[in-house]
Structures are given as structure tokens and as C-alpha cells.
Amino acid sequence: MSKTFTMPLGPVHxxxxxxxxxxxxxxxxxxxNVELTSGHVHRGMEAMASQRNLIKNTTLTExxxxxxxxxHSFTYCMAVENVLGIKVPERANYQRVLTEEIKRVSSxxxxxxxxxxxxxxxxxxxxxxxxxxxxxDLKETVYGNRMNLAANCxxxxxxxxxxDMVRYIQQxxxxxxxxxxxxREIYATNSMILARxxxxxxxxxxxxxxxxxxxxxxxxxxxxxxxxxxxxYAAYPNLDFKSIVETGGCLYTRSMLRLHEIFExxxxxxxxxxxxxxGPIVAPMPSVPSAEAVARSEAPxxxxxxxxxxxxxxxxxxxxxxxxxYMNWEALGVMMRDCNVADxxxxxxxxxxxxxxxxx
Amino acid sequence: MQEVIPGNAQLIEALSALGTxxxxxxxxxxxxGNGYHWFRLDTPRLLTSGAEALHQHGARLxxxxxxxxxxxxxxxxxxxxxxxxxxxxxxxTVTLNGEWPIVPSITRFFNNADWHEREMMELxxxxxxxxxxxxxxxLDEELDAGILNEVVPLSIMMNGACxxxxxxxxxxxxxxxx
Numbered sequence: 001m002s003k004t005f006t007m008p009l010g011p012v013h014x015x016x017x018x019x020x021x022x023x024x025x026x027x028x029x030x031x032x033n034v035e036l037t038s039g040h041v042h043r044g045m046e047a048m049a050s051q052r053n054l055i056k057n058t059t060l061t062e063x064x065x066x067x068x069x070x071x072h073s074f075t076y077c078m079a080v081e082n083v084l085g086i087k088v089p090e091r092a093n094y095q096r097v098l099t100e101e102i103k104r105v106s107s108x109x110x111x112x113x114x115x116x117x118x119x120x121x122x123x124x125x126x127x128x129x130x131x132x133x134x135x136x137d138l139k140e141t142v143y144g145n146r147m148n149l150a151a152n153c154x155x156x157x158x159x160x161x162x163x164d165m166v167r168y169i170q171q172x173x174x175x176x177x178x179x180x181x182x183x184r185e186i187y188a189t190n191s192m193i194l195a196r197x198x199x200x201x202x203x204x205x206x207x208x209x210x211x212x213x214x215x216x217x218x219x220x221x222x223x224x225x226x227x228x229x230x231x232x233y234a235a236y237p238n239l240d241f242k243s244i245v246e247t248g249g250c251l252y253t254r255s256m257l258r259l260h261e262i263f264e265x266x267x268x269x270x271x272x273x274x275x276x277x278x279g280p281i282v283a284p285m286p287s288v289p290s291a292e293a294v295a296r297s298e299a300p301x302x303x304x305x306x307x308x309x310x311x312x313x314x315x316x317x318x319x320x321x322x323x324x325x326y327m328n329w330e331a332l333g334v335m336m337r338d339c340n341v342a343d344x345x346x347x348x349x350x351x352x353x354x355x356x357x358x359x360x
Numbered sequence: 361m362q363e364v365i366p367g368n369a370q371l372i373e374a375l376s377a378l379g380t381x382x383x384x385x386x387x388x389x390x391x392x393g394n395g396y397h398w399f400r401l402d403t404p405r406l407l408t409s410g411a412e413a414l415h416q417h418g419a420r421l422x423x424x425x426x427x428x429x430x431x432x433x434x435x436x437x438x439x440x441x442x443x444x445x446x447x448x449x450x451x452x453t454v455t456l457n458g459e460w461p462i463v464p465s466i467t468r469f470f471n472n473a474d475w476h477e478r479e480m481m482e483l484x485x486x487x488x489x490x491x492x493x494x495x496x497x498x499l500d501e502e503l504d505a506g507i508l509n510e511v512v513p514l515s516i517m518m519n520g521a522c523x524x525x526x527x528x529x530x531x532x533x534x535x536x537x538x
Contacts, residue, residue: 002512039496039497039500042498052447082390086391088391088423211471211472212471227447230444230447233390233392245495291389292398292440293396294396294442294451298424305442306420307442309427317427318425320423320427321422321423322476329475330472
């Protein structure tokens, strides 16, 4: 008689934020094999994109994902700017990065909160969400929305920040930073967190290279992979920041890496508030040629990649994008090898998965 | 001053040998100075050589984009493979056979091509030879492969929403099962 049996997990599960189905082959409490089935939230967004004009697609792409919403419209606009040959004004480049880093802080805090929730550390979950709420307030005050900020447009950004708003952002960051420092301290020392995360979900560097993983998952396994450094875009070449790389390769490493990255984001936000150049915020759109271009950026979860093909009209012939989670799912097979069934949801959360993004 | 486009000269030379058409190769730089190299290969079979060269240089597969070039009713499909090496993007484009669109799988060089190739199979009906795991990625088996090659009339699309067709189909399926 076989010692293993098959166990389904999902597509709807209390510890999963979005629907995905795992077919686990288990031997007692130990997972021996993982097979993933997705497609529950496929929305056909790429087909929709080829029925809308370039301007409408800015709104559509912002809705691919809520946590990385800004990264999508940002990268999409860069792809269009590459195909049309638009040079974005310096002020717009700074404001784009400002929005991106504000979103990164919120996104990393959300992932850290969910990690505490899955561990069962409810008070920490609520504590982190309360800190994140300060970032949500900041977004709502500056952009009018909490998630889809609608900050980007082709050729630049939609609104210019005035001095009062810049001062408000700085003051907000001054309040949030010590609160995140406290969270980092808890994550680094709390025995319950350490017991559930240290050494778990190990992804060796060789597997990270083989699977082409991106973002904090790659950097947590010692890979120096960060689009902001590898091919600097927007205002990143002018900013002083570090790309955090750790070699631990486990859940703990990735959580700490995200928390460290938040401080680099604070550093960049402060630099932008200090050095924000004046001038126009948007460049005009020229006529559309028949051409193709790609663009990529570093979203909170890793590299976002866009390909656009135009045919001389304002409706793209093809718009294709690949989100960071798309590259990271397969790494779960390595991370979950011989783990306990009880750790499956926790390990899934470590790639900061986004199912809706992946399936589009 | 002449503009310098970043890139690996040895790799560019190896990939340039795979496309002989006059407009097969072009190099670009964006406004931030990042390099993009575009190669149009003579046949899809050459993808294997291109992928091997990229693999040897330590490149990473970033994405594969399939698309139709002409009107939907007369597809001429192409696939563009996007790779990254040292912050520079190398794009390999292949034009597929209109009757029998097929590309070789590059999963033996790039494990992460698995999902991209499966997506290309289900959305554009492109065949991928020697794919290790050719099952559906997102779409249900009931849907025909190559759904993005088809034009679906609005009346068909709306059947479930504004008529009794969907309900009748469910009921008749239920009766058949009973």
C-alpha cells in the first residue's frame, strides 16, 4: 500500500488571499510534492487592452493588481513612451518614483501583516495594519485614493505636488518610520515569529537562478536582481539608496529583507521631497508609429515587464505584460519540499503572491 | 557625441548570425540610456541556438509575447522572446508558419519558459515541440486553444447574459447526466 496520499488545498482557503489550488502529495504530515492549478480569476485583460486606446489602457493596467497598481500604470506608460519616443520631464520622473516608493512601503507592510496573521499572531497583525493605515491615509490625502492612485499618465504624471503636500508627506514619514522600526524589532526578536519563519521555505541560490525568480524572493536568496539598480529608470539614477540582498533564503530572510527595504524607500521619499525639481509634469504625445517596445520596472514584488506593439492607430495591436508573481510561483515547489502541511499557507505568503496579477 | 548602446558584444554577434534579412536586427536605447537589442530570426528552429547562446552567457528569460500580425481572420503569428542580461534586454522574434505554427521548447535552457510556453499554447494555439508539461495553464480544457485568434460575435458572448440559452444548456446537460 502506498504511504502517500493526495490532499487538496484551496482554491478557497482561509489563509489564502486569492483563489489558487494546490494538489499536495503528503506522507503523514510531510509534503512530498506540490502541483499548482490556477486560472480561477483569469479576466482576459490582454484581450481587453487591444480593444482600448492607449490612454484608456493606463486606467485598465492600473487595475491588474491593487497592491502593485502604480507599478503597472507606470511601466505601461514607460512602454508607450519608449514606442513613441517621449522624454518625460524631470519633475514627473521624481513624482513617479515618489508614488512608487509610497506604494512599496504599504505593500511590504501588508505582506508582513498577513505573515503575522497566518502565524496566528493576531495582535501583531492588527498592529502592522494600524501602521499601514498611516500610509493609506497618506495616499488618500495626496492622491485621493487608497489603492488605485491614478498618478501616472502617458508622458508624465497627472498632478503636481505643491509645497504643503510635500511637507505633509515628510511629516507622515517622520511618524511612520519609528513605528516600522518597532515592527522590525519585533520581527527580529520575537520567539513565535522566529520559531515559525527561521529556516522554513528555503530557496537555494541555484534554484533561484534556475527558476528566474524576481524581487525580494530573488534578493533573499543572494541574487542581486533589482531593476532600479540594473537598468535605472525615472529618477532612480539620481537617488541614493541600497538594494538589499540577503543570503539566508528562508521565510525569515525575506520578511526582514522587506522590512529593510521599507527604510530604503523612506530614504528615497525624503530625498525626493528635498530635491523635487520644478518645471512641467507632462510631455505631449506625438503621433503613433508602427513599432514595438518593452519596458520594465521594480514593483514591490519584483520585476514587471511590458511589451507593446503599435500599428499606427491609437489602439495597440498587442499589449502583453508579465507580473513578478508569475515568475515566483514555481519556486513554491522548492520551498515546500518536505515541509509540514501546516506550513503550506505560510510559505505561500512568503512570495507575496498575487493571483489576479498572474492570471490577468 | 556618438551614443553608446550597452550590450554584450559577443552575445550580439552570436545572435546576429541567426537573422540574415536586411531589417532583421536593430539596437535601441531609451531616454535613460538602457539598451534594447532586437533580432528577427530566419526560422523558429533557430530559437534553440539563440536560447543556447543566451543561456551560456547567463541571461534570464523575462517574458514571451505571442501575437497576430494581420487581421484576426488571416493570422500570421509571431512570438517575441525577451531576455535580460546585465540590465540589457535582448528580444528574439520568430515568424511562425501560418498553417502549422510551431516553436521548439526552450525549457531545457530556461526552466521558467514552462509557463510562458503553456500560455502561448492556450491563448494563441501555438504548438510547442518537446514541452515537458503541455497542460493548460489558466484556461479550462473546455475552451478551444487559440482563443485570442478568434473573433467572438457579441451575440454569442452575450448569450448567457440576456437570453435563456445558458440556463437551457445547463438543464439539458443535467437531464443527459440523469
